[in-house]
Amino acid sequence: MSVNTVERILWEFGENPERIGRFQADPAEYLSSYQLSARESKALTEIDLKTLAELGVSTLLTMMVWPMIKGPEGMPFAYLEHMSGGKLTAPPAS
Amino acid sequence: MAELVAGFCLPHDPLMASTPQINEQAKADAVFEALEEVNRRIKAMNVDTVIVIGDDHYCNFGPHCLPQYLIAIGDADGPREPWLGVDRYPVEIDTALATHIMNFGFDRGFDWAVARNITLEHGTMIPIHFAVKPNESGIKSIPIYTAAGVEPLLRPRRAYEVGQMIGEAVAAYKGAQRVAVFGTGGISHWVGTAEMGRVNEEFDRMVLDKVVAGDVEALIAMSDEYLVETAGNGSLEIRNWIMAMGAAGAKGAELICYEPVPEWICGMGIAELKLTA
Numbered sequence: 339m340s341v342n343t344v345e346r347i348l349w350e351f352g353e354n355p356e357r358i359g360r361f362q363a364d365p366a367e368y369l370s371s372y373q374l375s376a377r378e379s380k381a382l383t384e385i386d387l388k389t390l391a392e393l394g395v396s397t398l399l400t401m402m403v404w405p406m407i408k409g410p411e412g413m414p415f416a417y418l419e420h421m422s423g424g425k426l427t428a429p430p431a432s
Numbered sequence: 433m434a435e436l437v438a439g440f441c442l443p444h445d446p447l448m449a450s451t452p453q454i455n456e457q458a459k460a461d462a463v464f465e466a467l468e469e470v471n472r473r474i475k476a477m478n479v480d481t482v483i484v485i486g487d488d489h490y491c492n493f494g495p496h497c498l499p500q501y502l503i504a505i506g507d508a509d510g511p512r513e514p515w516l517g518v519d520r521y522p523v524e525i526d527t528a529l530a531t532h533i534m535n536f537g538f539d540r541g542f543d544w545a546v547a548r549n550i551t552l553e554h555g556t557m558i559p560i561h562f563a564v565k566p567n568e569s570g571i572k573s574i575p576i577y578t579a580a581g582v583e584p585l586l587r588p589r590r591a592y593e594v595g596q597m598i599g600e601a602v603a604a605y606k607g608a609q610r611v612a613v614f615g616t617g618g619i620s621h622w623v624g625t626a627e628m629g630r631v632n633e634e635f636d637r638m639v640l641d642k643v644v645a646g647d648v649e650a651l652i653a654m655s656d657e658y659l660v661e662t663a664g665n666g667s668l669e670i671r672n673w674i675m676a677m678g679a680a681g682a683k684g685a686e687l688i689c690y691e692p693v694p695e696w697i698c699g700m701g702i703a704e705l706k707l708t709a
Contacts, residue, residue, distance in 0.1 A: 345490075345494075350494075352490075391624075396583075396624075397623060421625065421626040423626075
């Protein structure tokens with residue numbers, strides 16, 4: 339229904355990382371208790387943080403949850419590659 | 433009476449703690465040395481308490497509750513984030529002065545949000561850890577969180593007014609504390625966006641020139657749209673510097689250090705505010 343609910347879901351991941359396991363075990367079931375649009379549910383299920391950011395979700399949250407879901411070794415470059423739509427091929431220049 | 437004797441602007445970049453070793457180590461070392469210098473200066477001025485102004489990064493506060501400005505008056509520890517690599521430890525708050533500042537504001541139309549017990553996230557904990565060093569210095573803290581990272585954002589003019597009120601509150605306090613104020617964050621950085629790692633040195637030096645000139649009005653006049661476009665969403669944190677300049681009645685500043693550090697995704701500026709012309 340709004341980025342507010344998406345932000346709540348992501349913030350709750352940070353507040354209680356145990357929720358991530360429940361989400362990953364059954365995303366549809368986990369998200370069923372929240373009011374979300376089909377696009378928001380799809381983006382959350384696919385961990386499509388780029389789309390969520392484009393919808394207006396705070397990048398403070400997308401950056402926070404990426405390593406929690408994908409693993410810290412993907413920070414920052416795998417995250418940046420994702421957020422740039424796969425265009426990033428090298429670390430940012432100094 | 434209490435006295436505000438010093439003010440500083442400095443970063444609160446969490447990567448200083450989590451990734452202290454970088455390829456451009458000379459830049460990192462210069463920043464760490466500048467923060468040591470801040471610590472030396474507040475100790476030389478016999479500071480008892482540091483008011484540390486930072487912002488929450490959707491860490492302590494969530495979509496259910498987003499304070500415009502919050503003062504911690506009771507018990508605190510930090511850091512909140514395990515990934516900083518810093519073991520959590522207690523941070524002593526100057527409860528008497530913090531409570532006075534809270535009440536002083538309430539009586540003058542400043543409706544603080546208040547934390548009586550808080551685990552500090554990096555917005556205030558990093559400057560406390562690196563520049564207050566409470567476990568070594570014995571200096572107390574008063575953490576203040578602003579809405580400078582998550583919308584709805586604290587208006588820069590209001591940040592300045594809150595700062596002025598803080599300065600007046602310190603001056604009106606019956607205690608004998610010698611007080612410093614830290615405005616933290618910035619300068620240019622893109623947080624969580626595809627541009628993360630970019631630094632706009634030209635913008636950073638322009639901001640520092642304004643701080644050195646004591647031109648707080650120029651900082652207040654910068655629109656959020658301009659800041660985000662020119663210097664990234666992280667540059668919105670200059671309202672923390674504006675609040676500190678208001679508290680200190682800053683007439684100018686001495687630049688201690690500036691380093692653009694892409695590996696720390698940030699332009700790192702450290703300056704001491706001048707309290708008199």
